[in-house]
Amino acid sequence: MEFTSFLWLTFGVFVTLCTMSFLYKDNPFYKFAEHLVVGVSAGYFVIILWHQGLVPKLFERLEDGDWYYGFLNSSHWEYIIPAILGCLMWARFSKNYSWLSRWPMALYIGISAGLAIPLEMSNKVNKQLHAMMVEIDWANFFGHDGFNLLDVTSGFSQLLIMVGTISAIVYFFFSKEHTGVFGRVATFGIWILMIGFGASFGFTVMARISLFINRLQDTFDWGGVAFDSTNQHYSGMFPGVFWAFTLFVIGYVVYEIVTYLKQRSATTQ
Amino acid sequence: MRRQIPFGLVFIFGIFMVFQFFVPHEKSEWVYEFLLDWIIVIGIFALALGIWSLFKVSVEKIKQGKEGGNYSYITLVGLYMMVAFGFTQQTGEGWGLYFLWIMLCSACIVSLMRLRASTDSGKKRMWALASVGFLVAAVLVAIFDDAWAFFLYTPEGLENSMFEIFFDHIMMPILATMFSLLAFYIASAAYRAFRARNVLASLLLLAALLVMSRFNPVIPGAEYVANASNWLMNVPNLAAQRAIVIGIGLGIVGTALKIILGIERGYMGRG
Numbered sequence: 175m176e177f178t179s180f181l182w183l184t185f186g187v188f189v190t191l192c193t194m195s196f197l198y199k200d201n202p203f204y205k206f207a208e209h210l211v212v213g214v215s216a217g218y219f220v221i222i223l224w225h226q227g228l229v230p231k232l233f234e235r236l237e238d239g240d241w242y243y244g245f246l247n248s249s250h251w252e253y254i255i256p257a258i259l260g261c262l263m264w265a266r267f268s269k270n271y272s273w274l275s276r277w278p279m280a281l282y283i284g285i286s287a288g289l290a291i292p293l294e295m296s297n298k299v300n301k302q303l304h305a306m307m308v309e310i311d312w313a314n315f316f317g318h319d320g321f322n323l324l325d326v327t328s329g330f331s332q333l334l335i336m337v338g339t340i341s342a343i344v345y346f347f348f349s350k351e352h353t354g355v356f357g358r359v360a361t362f363g364i365w366i367l368m369i370g371f372g373a374s375f376g377f378t379v380m381a382r383i384s385l386f387i388n389r390l391q392d393t394f395d396w397g398g399v400a401f402d403s404t405n406q407h408y409s410g411m412f413p414g415v416f417w418a419f420t421l422f423v424i425g426y427v428v429y430e431i432v433t434y435l436k437q438r439s440a441t442t443q
Numbered sequence: 444m445r446r447q448i449p450f451g452l453v454f455i456f457g458i459f460m461v462f463q464f465f466v467p468h469e470k471s472e473w474v475y476e477f478l479l480d481w482i483i484v485i486g487i488f489a490l491a492l493g494i495w496s497l498f499k500v501s502v503e504k505i506k507q508g509k510e511g512g513n514y515s516y517i518t519l520v521g522l523y524m525m526v527a528f529g530f531t532q533q534t535g536e537g538w539g540l541y542f543l544w545i546m547l548c549s550a551c552i553v554s555l556m557r558l559r560a561s562t563d564s565g566k567k568r569m570w571a572l573a574s575v576g577f578l579v580a581a582v583l584v585a586i587f588d589d590a591w592a593f594f595l596y597t598p599e600g601l602e603n604s605m606f607e608i609f610f611d612h613i614m615m616p617i618l619a620t621m622f623s624l625l626a627f628y629i630a631s632a633a634y635r636a637f638r639a640r641n642v643l644a645s646l647l648l649l650a651a652l653l654v655m656s657r658f659n660p661v662i663p664g665a666e667y668v669a670n671a672s673n674w675l676m677n678v679p680n681l682a683a684q685r686a687i688v689i690g691i692g693l694g695i696v697g698t699a700l701k702i703i704l705g706i707e708r709g710y711m712g713r714g
Contacts, residue, residue: 182611183612185612186611187616189612189613189617189620190616190617193616193620193621194620194624196624197624205511205514206514206517207617208514208617209514209521210517210518210613211521211613211614211621212497212521213517213519213522213523213525214522214525214613214614215618216493216494216522216525217521217524217526217529218525218529218609218614219490220490220522221525221526221529221530221601221606223490224487224529225529225598225600225601226598227483227486227487228484228487229598231483231484232480232484234596235480253480253484255481256480256481256485257484259481259484259488260488260489263488263491263492264492266492276445276446276449276711276712277448277449277452278485279449279711280448280450280452280453280456280711281452281456281482281485282485282486283453283710284452284453284454284455284457284460284702284703285456285457285460285479285481285482287453287460287698287699287700287703288458288459288460288461288699288703289460289464290695290696290699291460291461291700291703292465293464294695294696294699295696297692298689298692299693299696302688302689302692303689305685323674324670324673324674325674326673326677326678331677331678334678334679334682335678335681335682335685337682338678338682338683338686339682339685339686339689341682342682342683342685342687343690346686346690363686364643365643365646366679366682366683366686367683367686367687368643368644368646368647368650369647369650369675369679369680369683370680370682370683370684370687371647371650371683372647372648372650372651372654373650373651373653373676373679373680373683375629375647375650375654376650376652376655377654377676378629379626379629379630379633379655380654380657380658382622382623382624382625382626385619385620385623385626386620386623386624386626388619388623389616389619389620389623
């Protein structure tokens, strides 16, 4: 690894520790990382949307026209319309003409809403219902290799998925009072939902923990790179940067402890 | 009329898109693709509003002298740098005066922010002169330095090493760390909220514990726990998620219908 790359790696570790410092309390280092990531992320999405959205969807379509005709001699001149509508969005900057921005907004919402109805019915409702309506495997009801209720493809599991889904939907049906058989089905539905919420919670925690482990691994790897003498670009600057950074972090921690002790002694006096 | 025409447009385009889905004709599909491109283009133009709003909020924070207002410089300089990297790329081996150009433009942005934030006319004049000076110097560097160039309509900027470095060593570490920190907060919230008070709470607690311990090799009966957790994720959890997804789908369809028919009008604002 070259020294410049090592410096950027060090900066990555620095911003990681800055962000982690929020676990202690809100502090200037966290604020630095927070404001930096807001700006950099906004810039990143501007560039991605420009190069992967605006250029292929608008500029490439209009490029065979010319400025003199306002691209109206382009073979895809109709793409001037979304460009004009897009510009109308900027009418929000004006107090007198801000109402014009409703036109592109109306088109956007109208098209999106119209698109959502068949697509959501197809993807979220019909496909889920279709996947639920499978033929129950009665021959292997308690598992494929002997009695095994944890077999996810057994008839028992298939039946539980079907009954569980219907029960959970019944729980959300509030037009009928949850009493009698209907109430019992709804109760089973809430059981299934609670298990689902618990599993989703555990899964989310595990995902976050794995991210945390990855950040720690990167931080420890940085230490490994600093002292890797087999690196063909290795020089004394590598451990120099490591120790300087480590001393800086230790210095800040000591400063915080001293400030805390001073505040505490002032409070007790 | 300022409100009626937009509602009419929502109705016409909404109904058209619903029926278009069921017409398998090539012209219908062309219109579908065309309108899909429309909303992408309009959406990207709207991004400029967001960036302007970010600039305005940042300047206001400096102007009002709010605590931590000076961090707004970091936000806007970070934004500018990422955009600048995304539109430029080196043309040869070296970078020439590229980083000087980046610094000059950053100084110009900071001067502009100071200009908008200042209330004193003398200071305003000073910052206006400074921003013009930095801008002229940046333009001169951009004209006479041929070690790098602008690439507005081709994606060379996405391969700019600085763009990749900012993504790999600034954006990803901070975002990943921020998401990982949530583990601590949801764990502490769970410690306070999860109590086995009744059957439902116990089910939630047990399911969460089982899923969290499924990759733990040191607990007794690790294989059984892994199997049980796998079953939990693929059977009861699937049933719950499926019911929720069906509910979400029906909710979206209902809301979309309300919007198309003009029952839901909140999105249009007042005035």
